[in-house]
Amino acid sequence: KHLDLPTSEWYGQGGIASKLKSLHLDKELTSLLDEVGTELKTQKIHDWYNNGEFLYGRMGGALMRERRELPQMYKSWDIIYQHVSEGRLNLVGTLHSYCLAGYECSMNKIASPANCMNCENQLIDSEKANNWKSRYDKCCELLIEYDGSNTLSQSIYSHFITQIRAAEKVMNYFRIKFEPLEFNGEKYE
Numbered sequence: 393k394h395l396d397l398p399t400s401e402w403y404g405q406g407g408i409a410s411k412l413k414s415l416h417l418d419k420e421l422t423s424l425l426d427e428v429g430t431e432l433k434t435q436k437i438h439d440w441y442n443n444g445e446f447l448y449g450r451m452g453g454a455l456m457r458e459r460r461e462l463p464q465m466y467k468s469w470d471i472i473y474q475h476v477s478e479g480r481l482n483l484v485g486t487l488h489s490y491c492l493a494g495y496e497c498s499m500n501k502i503a504s505p506a507n508c509m510n511c512e513n514q515l516i517d518s519e520k521a522n523n524w525k526s527r528y529d530k531c532c533e534l535l536i537e538y539d540g541s542n543t544l545s546q547s548i549y550s551h552f553i554t555q556i557r558a559a560e561k562v563m564n565y566f567r568i569k570f571e572p573l574e575f576n577g578e579k580y581e
Contacts, residue, residue, distance in 0.1 A: 482494025528570060
């Protein structure tokens with residue numbers, strides 16, 4: 393019932409996670425889930441510091457530079473685990489990237505991930521880059537479909553084209569093959 397696709401996307405994001413948060417779980421299970429979450433965050437950050445994987449985004453670039461400069465002791469799993477447990481390091485994954493601001497980020501750009509491209513806390517690894525490829529394909533398909541049915545407005549065009557151009561940057565960085573979109577959107581700009 394929303395007037396545009398981006399609004400529907402925004403309200404749909406995180407629906408299942410929100411529903412799960414409202415469930416009342418026993419304390420032992422809650423503690424176990426929290427521990428697993430902490431270990432998963434620790435493992436992800438540990439892997440980023442200790443492998444040669446390319447990372448994208450401002451935080452991705454900073455983390456790749458820190459690989460050379462950070463003393464080895466701060467790259468150990470146990471030290472990272474301690475920082476994650478104490479809340480000094482946090483990580484939230486979205487469909488398109490990771491945010492190292494944790495839940496301090498308002499996540500108001502989640503339906504339009506191109507808006508996260510200039511955020512200092514954004515990090516994209518190769519796994520998330522493949523999600524950008526999926527987003528790219530879907531956005532191109534929808535843009536052409538809307539245009540073909542004469543229902544493409546300037547705001548919907550703007551939403552899709554920013555996502556498409558952001559995805560192209562990510563895919564170029566990770567050398568993911570894609571067919572560049574050839575779309576004459578002069579009437580929408």
